[in-house]
Amino acid sequence: MTPEQQEAVLAIARGAIEDELGVAAHEPRSDVELPSRFSGVFVTLKRGQQLRGCMGTFQPLGGLAETVDRMARTSCCEDPRFMQDRIRPDELDKIRIEVSVLEEAQRTTDPASLVVGQHGILIRRGPRSGCFLPQVATERDWSAEEFLTQCCVTKAGLAPDAWKDPETEVYLFGAEVIAEPPDPGSDHPTNRPSRRRP
Numbered sequence: 160m161t162p163e164q165q166e167a168v169l170a171i172a173r174g175a176i177e178d179e180l181g182v183a184a185h186e187p188r189s190d191v192e193l194p195s196r197f198s199g200v201f202v203t204l205k206r207g208q209q210l211r212g213c214m215g216t217f218q219p220l221g222g223l224a225e226t227v228d229r230m231a232r233t234s235c236c237e238d239p240r241f242m243q244d245r246i247r248p249d250e251l252d253k254i255r256i257e258v259s260v261l262e263e264a265q266r267t268t269d270p271a272s273l274v275v276g277q278h279g280i281l282i283r284r285g286p287r288s289g290c291f292l293p294q295v296a297t298e299r300d301w302s303a304e305e306f307l308t309q310c311c312v313t314k315a316g317l318a319p320d321a322w323k324d325p326e327t328e329v330y331l332f333g334a335e336v337i338a339e340p341p342d343p344g345s346d347h348p349t350n351r352p353s354r355r356r357p
Contacts, residue, residue, distance in 0.1 A: 160194060160260075165337045167191040171224050172202055172256050173339075175231035180248045187228030197223055198332070199261040201292055202230040204246065206253050211246055212238040217264060217281070217290075227258055257338040259292050264330035270322050273303050273331050280307060281330040282315045282322060289314020293334050
């Protein structure tokens with residue numbers, strides 16, 4: 160995405176959160192034309208290094224603007240991990256927004272071939288599933304095997320080595336990650352795009 164598109168995506172996300180918290184009215188619109196092809200969106204909210212919400216979808220919910228808007232609202236108010244400690248209007252200026260625009264997830268028969276920092280993972284077995292965005296492995300300094308193992312255990316509720324079993328479905332996906340700078344008062348977002356498709 161261009162810098163203008165990145166800024167528009169972040170503005171939509173922040174506006175949606177402000178609207179959801181009753182700070183300012185907002186509609187999911189952009190004067191900048193946004194990409195029409197994408198496979199899902201995750202919105203991550205952090206206060207410093209502390210996670211304050213992260214929700215997403217692997218299916219577009221309308222266009223990119225509408226999908227970012229919906230996931231931003233969901234992240235700030237519906238993440239089940241923070242139902243007793245939701246984001247408050249008075250902390251909004253300390254919240255940093257990160258939007259991950261997903262590429263299509265592709266099933267792999269060789270999970271360990273994933274490229275740390277470039278691939279996210281979605282693991283499914285029966286009714287259980289879990290996912291990690293590409294940036295999680297980099298932030299936590301995990302190897303590919305640690306990334307897969309942690310997703311099995313902490314996200315999907317599976318055995319640590321479940322990803323090695325052919326009966327377990329493992330999908331890889333890329334993402335273009337657009338983030339506000341550590342200081343929300345800065346002028347420009349930082350962009351960490353995925354450099355290759357899985």
